[in-house]
Amino acid sequence: MAAGAGVPCAVLALLVLGLLAAGGDATAGFIKSPLSQRRLTQDSVELHCEAIGSPIPEIQWWFEGNEPNETSAQLWDGAWQDRVQINATYNLHSTSTITIANLTSDDSGTYECRASNDPDRNHLSKSPKVKWIRSQANVLVIERPVITGQYTSSADKVILSCNISEPPTPIRGHKWMLGDKILKTTDGDSSPVITYTMEGKAEDHSGVYECIYETDPVARGSVLIEVQPQIVAYKKSEHGNEGDTGVLTCKCPSYPPVDTWAWFRKGQEPIVNGTGRHIIKSSGNKTELRILKLNIEEDTGDYHCNGTNLKGSGGATVNLRVRSRLAALWPFLGIVAEVLVLVTIIFIYEKRRKPDEVLDDDDGGSAPLKSNATNHKDKNVRQRNAN
Numbered sequence: 001m002a003a004g005a006g007v008p009c010a011v012l013a014l015l016v017l018g019l020l021a022a023g024g025d026a027t028a029g030f031i032k033s034p035l036s037q038r039r040l041t042q043d044s045v046e047l048h049c050e051a052i053g054s055p056i057p058e059i060q061w062w063f064e065g066n067e068p069n070e071t072s073a074q075l076w077d078g079a080w081q082d083r084v085q086i087n088a089t090y091n092l093h094s095t096s097t098i099t100i101a102n103l104t105s106d107d108s109g110t111y112e113c114r115a116s117n118d119p120d121r122n123h124l125s126k127s128p129k130v131k132w133i134r135s136q137a138n139v140l141v142i143e144r145p146v147i148t149g150q151y152t153s154s155a156d157k158v159i160l161s162c163n164i165s166e167p168p169t170p171i172r173g174h175k176w177m178l179g180d181k182i183l184k185t186t187d188g189d190s191s192p193v194i195t196y197t198m199e200g201k202a203e204d205h206s207g208v209y210e211c212i213y214e215t216d217p218v219a220r221g222s223v224l225i226e227v228q229p230q231i232v233a234y235k236k237s238e239h240g241n242e243g244d245t246g247v248l249t250c251k252c253p254s255y256p257p258v259d260t261w262a263w264f265r266k267g268q269e270p271i272v273n274g275t276g277r278h279i280i281k282s283s284g285n286k287t288e289l290r291i292l293k294l295n296i297e298e299d300t301g302d303y304h305c306n307g308t309n310l311k312g313s314g315g316a317t318v319n320l321r322v323r324s325r326l327a328a329l330w331p332f333l334g335i336v337a338e339v340l341v342l343v344t345i346i347f348i349y350e351k352r353r354k355p356d357e358v359l360d361d362d363d364g365g366s367a368p369l370k371s372n373a374t375n376h377k378d379k380n381v382r383q384r385n386a387n
Contacts, residue, residue: 027130028057028115031093034137038217040144040168044101047137049113052093057117059088059096060132065109072112100139108141142168147221149211153202160196162211162221167192175212183209203227206255228312230254231305237319246291248318250305253285258307261287266302266317296322 032050039045051057064072075098077086088096094115100107113135118128146165151158160176171190176183184196198205206227213219234249252258261282263271273280277292287307291299300322306315 026052026054028053028094028117028133030113030115030133030135032095033135034111034113036138036140038140038142038168039103040142040217040219041103041105042144043103043217044099045103045107045139046097046099047111047113047139048095048097049115049135050093050095051113051115051133053115053117055117056090056092057094057115058090058121059094060114061086061096061098062112062114063109064112065106070109103141105141105143108139110136110138112136142217145219147211147213147219149209149221149223151202151223151225155201156199158198158200158202158205158225160198160209160211160223162194162223164192164213164219164221167213167215167219169216171213171215173214175210175214177210177212178207203230203254206230208255224255226256226311227254229258229307229309229314231307231314231316233305233316233318235318237321239321239323240291240294241323242294242296242325244294246294246299246320246322248289248291248303248305248320249286250307250316250318251286252307252314256309256311257285258282258287258309260308262306262308263287263289264304264306266304291320294322296324 028051030050031052032048034047034049037045037047047061049059049061051059061075062072063075064070075084075086078084080100083101085099085101086096087099088094096113098111114132116128116130116132118130120126120128121130121132145167147162148165149160149162151160153159164171171192173185173187173189174191174194175185176194176196186194194211196209196211202225206225209223209225211221211223213221229252231250231252234251238246238248240246248263250261261280263278263280265271271278271280271289279290279292281288281290287305289303289305300320303318303320304315305318306313
């Protein structure tokens, strides 16, 4: 039980903070205690503890098993063949988290968080004035139930199935997951046998599937769909300019991951990384072939990437086309040529049209016009009397 029994943690924290503000000393007290838990073998457990005081208290972890003659022993970071990890911080107050991995039935017992800020707390001969305060949590490790997972496949369907034997507690429901994605949830079903159906071939659904039984603690099984590498090219055809670096990429989305990648020039020996102008970079389910200073005559052609895992091998082909550096100018030169042709046509048309257009009077004001018309006087025209 935490120190100061019957005093709420929040009230204790306020009292300690008040003493700290006044510049006085305060006995250590817990503001967070570890919680008891149930776990399955091979799982991990995490316990957390926080203490406050002035000066800031030290936190230790101790363990006492369930055997009658077993005594309490202090735990440290790296204990139990490095299965124990302890992370602690001492800033405004003390925090400590202990994690035990790959649990066995022998890890069942009482885990105790101890805190003290007495200067003599670790003295070999002098007894501390203030004893270590303690907070305990019980961890019960239950034998993991046997879960059998398998799958069956046909030309158009894949069926996953799981079967659990001797669940730790009654089953309250089920869940199917692929990575972080929930595929199916069934609440209130206590059946030990569950299935999940997917449309398509096994090659389209490779991966690690989890079947989860809602028990206390939760029981997990797995179904592995393993296929030979389903290699795909990032681009089936790649283009590069002469003198630049060409990059060809292949990837494998299937499971299990590719163990070994290789690149071939069609009809030639495998390409060795670092030879000539070739650099190969492979990581997990992706591989890249880089070709430095592309050459039109030497590098144009088909390249084959091959991946191998424990189920077999697969490959894909990438076609590389190398263009001249002047290739980018051809569209511009084409536009210029079209403009020149259009201007030439307009010029020729205007040149031919001008001779046909002759003016009626080339020199209208240089001299009086001659007229052949005879000036006849009409004798019958009346003369107006000036009077």
